[in-house]
Amino acid sequence: MKKLLLSLAILLPLCAAAQHPVVLHSHNDYNRTAPFWEAYSQHCRSIEADVFFHNEELLVGHDVEDLKPENSFLRMYVDPIVRTFRANGGRMWEGSDEQLMLLVELKSATEPTLTEVIAQLEDFPDVFCSPKGVKVAITGNVPAKEHFCDYPAWVGFDGDIRDSYTAAQLERVALVSNSFRLFARKWNGKGRMIDPELDAVTQAIAKVHSWGKPIRFWEAPEGTTAYFTFWKLGVDIINTDKPAVASLFFSDWGNKNFIMGRHKVEAGVTGTKKLDAATRDFSGFQNEKLQLTRRVPTYTPSYKNDGAKKKIKNVILLIGDGMGLNQIVAGAYANKRELSILKMKSIGIQFYNPQDDFIGDSASGGSALATGQLSWTRHIASNHDGSAEHSPLTDYFHALGKSTGVITMGDIADATPAVFYGHTSERDSTELITSFLATSSTLDLLCGSGTDYFEDPRQDGLDLMAGIKAKGYFYSHDALGTTSLPGKVIAIDQRMRPYATEETLDLLADITTESIHKLQSLSRKGFFLMVEGAKIDYAGHSDCFPASVIEQLAFDRAVAAALRFADEDGETLVVVTADHETGGLTLLDGDLESGHILAVYNSDDHTPTVVPVFAYGPGSREFMGTYMNVEIPRTIKKLVTK
Numbered sequence: 001m002k003k004l005l006l007s008l009a010i011l012l013p014l015c016a017a018a019q020h021p022v023v024l025h026s027h028n029d030y031n032r033t034a035p036f037w038e039a040y041s042q043h044c045r046s047i048e049a050d051v052f053f054h055n056e057e058l059l060v061g062h063d064v065e066d067l068k069p070e071n072s073f074l075r076m077y078v079d080p081i082v083r084t085f086r087a088n089g090g091r092m093w094e095g096s097d098e099q100l101m102l103l104v105e106l107k108s109a110t111e112p113t114l115t116e117v118i119a120q121l122e123d124f125p126d127v128f129c130s131p132k133g134v135k136v137a138i139t140g141n142v143p144a145k146e147h148f149c150d151y152p153a154w155v156g157f158d159g160d161i162r163d164s165y166t167a168a169q170l171e172r173v174a175l176v177s178n179s180f181r182l183f184a185r186k187w188n189g190k191g192r193m194i195d196p197e198l199d200a201v202t203q204a205i206a207k208v209h210s211w212g213k214p215i216r217f218w219e220a221p222e223g224t225t226a227y228f229t230f231w232k233l234g235v236d237i238i239n240t241d242k243p244a245v246a247s248l249f250f251s252d253w254g255n256k257n258f259i260m261g262r263h264k265v266e267a268g269v270t271g272t273k274k275l276d277a278a279t280r281d282f283s284g285f286q287n288e289k290l291q292l293t294r295r296v297p298t299y300t301p302s303y304k305n306d307g308a309k310k311k312i313k314n315v316i317l318l319i320g321d322g323m324g325l326n327q328i329v330a331g332a333y334a335n336k337r338e339l340s341i342l343k344m345k346s347i348g349i350q351f352y353n354p355q356d357d358f359i360g361d362s363a364s365g366g367s368a369l370a371t372g373q374l375s376w377t378r379h380i381a382s383n384h385d386g387s388a389e390h391s392p393l394t395d396y397f398h399a400l401g402k403s404t405g406v407i408t409m410g411d412i413a414d415a416t417p418a419v420f421y422g423h424t425s426e427r428d429s430t431e432l433i434t435s436f437l438a439t440s441s442t443l444d445l446l447c448g449s450g451t452d453y454f455e456d457p458r459q460d461g462l463d464l465m466a467g468i469k470a471k472g473y474f475y476s477h478d479a480l481g482t483t484s485l486p487g488k489v490i491a492i493d494q495r496m497r498p499y500a501t502e503e504t505l506d507l508l509a510d511i512t513t514e515s516i517h518k519l520q521s522l523s524r525k526g527f528f529l530m531v532e533g534a535k536i537d538y539a540g541h542s543d544c545f546p547a548s549v550i551e552q553l554a555f556d557r558a559v560a561a562a563l564r565f566a567d568e569d570g571e572t573l574v575v576v577t578a579d580h581e582t583g584g585l586t587l588l589d590g591d592l593e594s595g596h597i598l599a600v601y602n603s604d605d606h607t608p609t610v611v612p613v614f615a616y617g618p619g620s621r622e623f624m625g626t627y628m629n630v631e632i633p634r635t636i637k638k639l640v641t642k
Helices: 002-017 037-041 073-087 110-122 145-150 167-171 195-210 224-233 243-250 325-334 362-371 393-399 430-438 464-470 507-522 535-541 545-569 631-641
Strands: 023-026 046-054 057-060 101-106 135-140 155-159 173-179 215-218 237-240 257-259 314-320 346-351 403-411 445-449 473-476 488-492 527-533 572-577 586-591 596-600 611-616 625-628
Touching (some): 023 243, 037 073, 037 243, 046 073, 046 110, 057 073, 101 110, 101 173, 110 135, 135 173, 167 173, 195 224, 215 237, 224 237, 224 243, 224 586, 237 243, 314 362, 314 393, 314 545, 314 631, 325 586, 362 393, 362 631, 393 631, 430 464, 445 507, 464 473, 527 545, 535 545, 545 572, 545 596, 625 631
Parallel strands (some): 023 046, 023 237, 101 135, 314 527, 314 572, 346 625, 403 527, 445 488
Antiparallel strands (some): 046 057, 346 611, 572 611
């Protein structure tokens, strides 16, 4: 008893958290390492027990020769179900009203096997004989349908699609189970079913649903493609011999799927409240808001000056934080293969391994992109011990008499924006980072979130507000109104702190356009502008795929704004890349027409996979090929000095 309660204490928290969009059926459950408990811990809401009435006992097993006296139906299934149900106050899973179905397969003759099953379960009427209790269904040697009503009303039966039933008989059918091979003999769960088999399976599902019953296929293939196909076709109960694998696939289903258009979304928040010091105010993604009702417009460039060997007056560098190739492709698939980024013809690949590790972070990756110097993890544009500063592109362009700006859809002291104006060996030293704005920063424009750096008392005693004003900055809360303000501007706009939604999808693009106009007004010699899509990274750290798609599409709108300006101007180079990839995103399946993409993250952290580089405008061909991240700013400098 003590061991059982200990098992419950361990397993119940797992069960409460693991709800699935389908019912998982633990087929031949008695073959599990821990019968009942393994399936229960994986939230399988249907569990199968094969029983024989042998030597006046109900024993569990597949064949008579497998039977052992200790493997009784009562010990293996009835007792643990009863104890669990009662321990949870009349529920199988704590905090959930979902019911368990115990599918009892009669392996010996219907009678007296079924009568003995009923007798054992009737000893616990609150668990098995109550409408809110455990559902009981009989399969295998079921009685003739004409005799369904001879048994207690709380006992259901497994139906057969090849049979026909009266209305009264159908009332007693709990589910309909058939071999998948009746409808599809060739499909092995890989790729697409051939049309005749797909039609047969679809018709079978429709027929059972017309009866108002759930359908289960046995002898069905398993695996990623099979699970998704069955879910998409509307199979209600998915048969599995791998409960842990199937459960993992269907767990946290809402965060693995993006569907273009409004659809049912489970309420709640996905994400962490603190990724690092600079993102301490991020409160996660609100699931219900991660939807788009329509596809996002893209921009097709004119290509008039693309690749031209001519003077480069302006450079716009757009960095998608955490944006790997699959993040880009997911956004494109959701948008019917349309992204402005993918219309840029000069494409390269960059590695971003830092000096001290295999996997980089935004500090090391961003520092390399800003300075052209290989960096160390957590370092912000500095050498290993922080004693020497590495000069960023903003300093280089400032020395050429050009205006410089940084935009981030995140905190201004987070690593990616910070490397363009600050220097430290620790990215969490946010007060030190922002102090550079009052001393040595060459920025003319900075837009992002983070009012507390300026408006709240600081531990270091620095009055940053007074410092930036003394340095000639105008302080604003409106990143969309900077052109109407005199001189240099720091715009701390709290609209840039939350994640992107349909209502704010164009915010980064609009701020990009506004910032371009502002920088143009500050110098006739040209400008450098860095634009960061910060929360593609947040989505990866949070295992929130819908957020990744929407953040990617919002970032792509900013890319479109940059490309549009480049076409109008004719002397602007646009470069788009990432500081690193976050999450090891893998695309599994989807549908182009509906904009439905299924994807999983393989990590909640950065990965070492390479990331793409896209370039457009004069000199864009120089970014083709494969290289280290430091080559991007070095190439920009080389092109602009020509």
